Every structure is written in C-alpha cells, then in structure tokens.
Amino acid sequence: MRTGTIAWADVTASPVYLDAATAAPLHPVARQALLAALDDGWADPDRLYSPARRARQLLDAAREATAETLGVRPDELSFTASGTTAAHAAVLGGLRGRRRAGRVLVHSAIEHSAVLYAAEQHVADGGTAVEVPVDRLGRLDLDAWSTAVAGAHVASAALIAASHEVGTVQPVEAAAAACARSACRSTSTPRRWWAGCRCRPAGRC
Numbered sequence: 001m002r003t004g005t006i007a008w009a010d011v012t013a014s015p016v017y018l019d020a021a022t023a024a025p026l027h028p029v030a031r032q033a034l035l036a037a038l039d040d041g042w043a044d045p046d047r048l049y050s051p052a053r054r055a056r057q058l059l060d061a062a063r064e065a066t067a068e069t070l071g072v073r074p075d076e077l078s079f080t081a082s083g084t085t086a087a088h089a090a091v092l093g094g095l096r097g098r099r100r101a102g103r104v105l106v107h108s109a110i111e112h113s114a115v116l117y118a119a120e121q122h123v124a125d126g127g128t129a130v131e132v133p134v135d136r137l138g139r140l141d142l143d144a145w146s147t148a149v150a151g152a153h154v155a156s157a158a159l160i161a162a163s164h165e166v167g168t169v170q171p172v173e174a175a176a177a178a179c180a181r182s183a184c185r186s187t188s189t190p191r192r193w194w195a196g197c198r199c200r201p202a203g204r205c
Contacts, residue, residue, distance in 0.1 A: 036058075041055040041058040087118075088115070088117065090158075091156065091158050092118050092121065092122065097185075101153070101155045102152070102155045104151065104152075105155065105156050105158065106130045106148045107132065108159050109134050110134055115160070128153075132144050132148050134168075138163050139170070140159065140170050142174055142175065142178070145175055149179050149182045149186075150178075154182065155184070156186070157175070157184050
C-alpha cells in the first residue's frame, strides 16, 4: 500500500471477508456431511420405509452431535430453517413456558430483529418488555441489566452474544449469572458466534 493513495490492485489482491455472521463457506468436513445427507437423507424421516429410516438415522446423529457440542440433551435441541426463526421461537417459547413466573421480558437495546419482533408480539399479547441500554460501543449496561432481571414478574431475558455490525462481544456469563441470582430464565442468541468462538455453555438459569 502506498502512502496517500490506495490502488485498486492493493484492495483486491487479498480480500478480507467480514460478513461471516451472515454466511460463510462451509468447512470441508461440513460440506462432505451435507453432500452425504443429500444423497442418503432425502426421504421423509417420519416414515418407515428404508430411505426414510436412513434419513432418520442421519437426523438423529446430527442432533446428538450438535447437542454434545452445546452441552444439552438431544431432546432439548430443535433444528430450524434459520437463526432468525430459532431466536424468535426461543424467546416466545421461553415466555410461554414461564407464564406462571410472570409476563415480563428483559432484552438489550441491540437485539436481533427476531428478538425485537418477538418482544413486540409479547407486548401485543398483553405482556411487558423492558429494554436495557448499551454504551456507545454497543456494550451492555450490566448494572441496568442486573436491576431489570431482578424486577418483579420477570419470566425471561434475552441477550445477543455478539454484534456482527460493530463486533462487540457481550458479557454473556455475567448477564446469565445475574439471571440465575434472580431465578430468571436467560436466552442467549449466539447464532454464528458459537461456531467462531471456543466457549462453553454458561449453564441453565
């Protein structure tokens, strides 16, 4: 790179891809598994004929491997068509399952749209949503979060693990610990962050 000017060749010589939170090339092993599943697992896994049983075997194996990675039981894991669908379902499902605890949802101000739309739907259905602010770098105000989740009738709290717009990684473990102290169920929305970071589950709360 030359001082004061940037030649087009300099920019395109070694491109850097910065949108991996949206999509990224498959790992060779994942690509091989996908192609094998397309060849052998095309049938309806809920049927009983041979190709369907093979599809069921592949689906169950994928569920068990993913559950082991996440530190949960296979029957606690659901596959969805997208991360957006998963986040939306996790928030609304968690609220329905905790109706006896209350109808208050706590979430950060920079959640994925799936979470924000779920919060809007929850409010439209008669629930309450409490938005916790972030600083100028998009980092969660942990004191405000702790206060919010300790409030009355809080059923669930949602926090995005990392923002792919600005790269801010949230204090997920500290936020989950605050939920645990308040007997509030926490939902983290890691999406592709989980695949890109070596981490362990913070535990259920």
